[in-house]
Amino acid sequence: MLSVLGMLIVLPSSTAHAEGPQDILIIANNSIPLKSISVGELRNIFLKKRTKWNGGLNAVPIHHPRSAKLRQEFNRIVLKMSLQEEKKYWENQKIKKGITPPPAFGKPLRAVFGLKGSVGYIYRSDYLEGVSKIILVIPSDKQLEKK
Amino acid sequence: MRRLRAIRVDFVGSAALSVSVSFVLTFAVPISSQEVSGKTVKPDFSSEEDANGQEERRTDLEELQIRLERAEQKLVEADTRSRQKEEELQTQIDDLVTKMEAEELEELLEQSMVEDDQDRLLQIYGFFDVNLYYYQIDDDTPANSLFPEYLSFALGRLHLYLRSQMTETLSTLAEFRYTALPHGHEESYNFELLGTEYQRENTTVLDPFTAEEYPLGGLGIERAHLTYSPRDWFNVIAGKYLTPFGIWNVDHGSPVLIPVRPPYFMNRHLVPLSQTGIQIFGRFFLNQKTFVDYAITLSNGRGSTETLYDLDANKAVGLRLRGVYEGDDFNLSTGGYLYYGDTTDIVKNITLENNRITMVTDVVENYTEFNGTLDILLEIFNLRIQAEYLRGIVRYDERPPKLYPVLNIPTINGELQSDHIKWAIYGLVAYDFLFQMWEAEMRITPFAMYEYCVFDDSKPDYITAFYRGGLNFSPAPYLSIKYESGLIQVPKFDIIDDLWLHSFQLAVSF
Numbered sequence: 001m002l003s004v005l006g007m008l009i010v011l012p013s014s015t016a017h018a019e020g021p022q023d024i025l026i027i028a029n030n031s032i033p034l035k036s037i038s039v040g041e042l043r044n045i046f047l048k049k050r051t052k053w054n055g056g057l058n059a060v061p062i063h064h065p066r067s068a069k070l071r072q073e074f075n076r077i078v079l080k081m082s083l084q085e086e087k088k089y090w091e092n093q094k095i096k097k098g099i100t101p102p103p104a105f106g107k108p109l110r111a112v113f114g115l116k117g118s119v120g121y122i123y124r125s126d127y128l129e130g131v132s133k134i135i136l137v138i139p140s141d142k143q144l145e146k147k
Numbered sequence: 148m149r150r151l152r153a154i155r156v157d158f159v160g161s162a163a164l165s166v167s168v169s170f171v172l173t174f175a176v177p178i179s180s181q182e183v184s185g186k187t188v189k190p191d192f193s194s195e196e197d198a199n200g201q202e203e204r205r206t207d208l209e210e211l212q213i214r215l216e217r218a219e220q221k222l223v224e225a226d227t228r229s230r231q232k233e234e235e236l237q238t239q240i241d242d243l244v245t246k247m248e249a250e251e252l253e254e255l256l257e258q259s260m261v262e263d264d265q266d267r268l269l270q271i272y273g274f275f276d277v278n279l280y281y282y283q284i285d286d287d288t289p290a291n292s293l294f295p296e297y298l299s300f301a302l303g304r305l306h307l308y309l310r311s312q313m314t315e316t317l318s319t320l321a322e323f324r325y326t327a328l329p330h331g332h333e334e335s336y337n338f339e340l341l342g343t344e345y346q347r348e349n350t351t352v353l354d355p356f357t358a359e360e361y362p363l364g365g366l367g368i369e370r371a372h373l374t375y376s377p378r379d380w381f382n383v384i385a386g387k388y389l390t391p392f393g394i395w396n397v398d399h400g401s402p403v404l405i406p407v408r409p410p411y412f413m414n415r416h417l418v419p420l421s422q423t424g425i426q427i428f429g430r431f432f433l434n435q436k437t438f439v440d441y442a443i444t445l446s447n448g449r450g451s452t453e454t455l456y457d458l459d460a461n462k463a464v465g466l467r468l469r470g471v472y473e474g475d476d477f478n479l480s481t482g483g484y485l486y487y488g489d490t491t492d493i494v495k496n497i498t499l500e501n502n503r504i505t506m507v508t509d510v511v512e513n514y515t516e517f518n519g520t521l522d523i524l525l526e527i528f529n530l531r532i533q534a535e536y537l538r539g540i541v542r543y544d545e546r547p548p549k550l551y552p553v554l555n556i557p558t559i560n561g562e563l564q565s566d567h568i569k570w571a572i573y574g575l576v577a578y579d580f581l582f583q584m585w586e587a588e589m590r591i592t593p594f595a596m597y598e599y600c601v602f603d604d605s606k607p608d609y610i611t612a613f614y615r616g617g618l619n620f621s622p623a624p625y626l627s628i629k630y631e632s633g634l635i636q637v638p639k640f641d642i643i644d645d646l647w648l649h650s651f652q653l654a655v656s657f
Contacts, residue, residue, distance in 0.1 A: 038435055040434075040435030040436060041435055043435075044432075044435065049430075049438070049473075050379055050430075050432065051376065051379055052376075052378055052379045056377055056378055057315075058315045058316075080475060082588055083588075084587070084588035084623075084624055085588070087624035087625075088590075088621070088624035091402060091403075091624050091625055091656045092398075092402075092403045094272055094308065094656070095274055095306075095308075095398075095399070095400035095402060095403050095656060096397055096398055096399070096400065096403060097397070098308060098310050098320035098322070100270055100310065
């Protein structure tokens with residue numbers, strides 16, 4: 001308990017990561033009944049095409065602010081759309097179906113730790129053991145290129 | 148003789164949670180023999196020296212016992228302090244966790260308000276459009292005056308949304324449409340044959356406080372419903388909802404739609420655009436990229452009081468099915484909707500018979516309609532192709548007078564409405580050109596569209612064809628600047644020649 005508390009007190013912000021390309025970790029609140037997730041499923045969750053986890057728990061996608069570099073990477077790799085395209089997508093969804101975009105937090109790890117059903121993403125260097133569970137690792141661009 | 152065999156002090160963990168001390172003391176008083184360094188020594192008490200030694204040992208023993216008691220006392224005190232320390236630490240941890248959770252919640256709440264939209268709060272947003280349009284009509288056209296003669300500005304749609312997510316499964320959505328109407332609505336025309344006069348709605352009132360003349364507008368409820376969503380595959384809506392058919396009626400907002408003007412079948416409501424009742428809907432995922440949507444609707448159906456009460460006992464039912472495949476650069480969606488319902492209109496008559504007032508209801512119109520729609524949306528890279536087809540059969544049990552659409556006046560021959568088939572089709576092709584300018588991503592979308600609408604096959608005058616093309620410019624995701632020009636043909640209606648319609652629109656979501 002002490003160790004988890006200590007880690008949370010010094011949780012780094014999303015911008016505090018080491019230089020250079022890094023893996024993106026998809027992290028989930030411990031309430032989520034999943035051990036792993038695919039990029040396609042993740043995309044459906046973040047675009048709210050799917051709104052529930054298996055069992056009926058609300059899926060709560062957590063974004064980084066639009067200004068964050070990681071948000072842009074995530075959009076490109078997972079959502080396959082630019083920030084502007086995503087913005088347009090949500091403007092349309094709001095008008096068509098009354099569906100609003102996921103919330104964004106400066107400290108997604110804290111949000112994912114605290115919000116039931118939530119799923120977010122961080123750089124590997126920002127990950128702290130025990131705070132949330134990792135359900136997908138998206139390799140950095142360089143690793144992808146090597147493959 | 149005495150020996151201190153062992154003294155052991157164990158500290159378990161850095162917090163000194165456990166301390167144990169064991170003394171094992173062995174005293175040779177009085178013993179017959181004692182093993183010392185492997186030799187056996189026999190005690191001898193015969194001399195005074197021995198007696199003194201014995202006294203000295205007794206004193207040592209007492210001193211040792213006192214020291215032992217003190218040590219034990221210290222151990223008890225240390226143990227008590229350790230427990231107290233542990234309890235203090237636990238209290239501190241609990242306090243910190245509580246504080247952290249409170250801070251976190253506060254932060255989440257703050258961030259939700261200042262950053263992106265957050266589900267759990269009441270959300271207010273909307274859209275509106277401003278238009279500039281011109282009907283280009285030959286002066287010789289008999290029904291020239293049916294359309295505005297001059298280039299005109301118009302405040303088109305102003306929609307306001309209220310959305311709230313009350314619990315994980317319960318949410319509400321209300322969409323209101325504000326309009327300047329009925330101010331300016333032309334109720335009737337001077338028509339000697341029918342004896343009607345020109346009447347234009349004027350809602351202007353005088354504010355008694357300021358003496359200001361103010362034209363009142365109108366407020367329409369596009370939809371207002373409670374949604375219960377326990378699962379992706381099972382959701383229930385209760386209230387007024389948009390009919391889940393096709394593409395246009397779901398998109399319905401000017402910032403979303405590509406052209407300026409809706410297709411004619413939307414204007415004439417070939418399928419009811421909204422219904423009041425219950426809808427069950429959901430989504431089944433076949434795999435990550437493919438899913439099937441369904442919706443079952445049960446409502447009052449159409450009617451002049453449809454939002455408030457049903458004028459007949461028959462409820463309208465509908466079924467929507469839609470399959471969607473979403474690839475990386477290839478999306479395909481196709482679906483259909485079936486609608487079956489009765490529409491009734493009545494008049495109420497008060498009669499006086501034998502000094503008794505009675506009220507009698509007469510049905511003046513009753514028909515049953517069965518509509519089917521098909522829609523397809525194909526997106527390949529930036530190319531978008533969409534089409535919708537609607538077809539409906541209308542069978543009358545009680546026939547009202549046949550009216551000219553738009554004019555809403557009875558036909559000259561005094562005909563009654565006949566059973567008919569209605570159908571419409573449109574196709575739209577658009578292509579998005581994306582580019583960067585002033586550090587912003589912008590979009591230009593040229594488009595072309597064709598539609599053909601048979602509103603009532605028993606009255607071919609109503610057949611309408613509309614060819615159009617235009618350009619959308621979207622400098623930001625919440626803004627669309629549109630231009631379109633189109634040729635409208637009403638080939639069977641003698642009093643209207645072909646006409647051109649040019650429109651600009653500024654559509655904004657906020």
